[in-house]
Amino acid sequence: MAQALRQEKTTDFHQLFESIGATPTKHRPSPGELTGIGLEILDGIYSDKTLRSALGVVRLPDVSVPTKAAAQDIQGLAITAQAANSIDTLEAEHGETELSQAGICLIYATVTAIAEHTRTTFDTVLGEIVPA
Structure with a gap:
């Protein structure tokens, strides 16, 4: 889904997101x-102090106002490593679907x-940060 956003394929992003069912599957x-x-x-x-300078300018893609608000709340909590611990509060405020997006x-x-900050490719950074 992050790849779809990078390629500015918002339709693909939404189709992938909508393909997620209520219960997990093998895939x-x-x-x-x-x-x-x-x-x-x-x-x-966000709690990794070595990345602070790289995170000085984080620009969200063109998203709805509710998604942007949820992302900003997540970001604020992630700086102190509290986003995951605040999932219930975030879901109550934004809803599960909005929070996932x-x-x-x-x-x-x-x-x-x-x-951009490290002059590395998106794919390289994504591969290092997001587990396969």
Whole structure:
């Protein structure tokens, strides 16, 4: 999904997101799993002091106002490694679907910022940060 955002294929992003069912399968996580993993990844990135200068300018893709608000809340909590611990509060405020989308958008924007700062490719940074 982050790749679809990078390639500015928002239709593909939404189709991939909508293909996630309520329960996980062998090849697809549930929305809850996607959110939990995303928040854990973002906590790790944003609390890493060696990445602070790379995260000075993180630009979200063109997303809806609710998704942007959720992403900003996640980012604020991730700086202190509290996004994953705040999942219940975030879901109550933004809803599970919005929170999942916001997490993916923030991962995309964060990977892009790190890649630009370190002059590395998006794919390289994504591969280092997001477990396969």
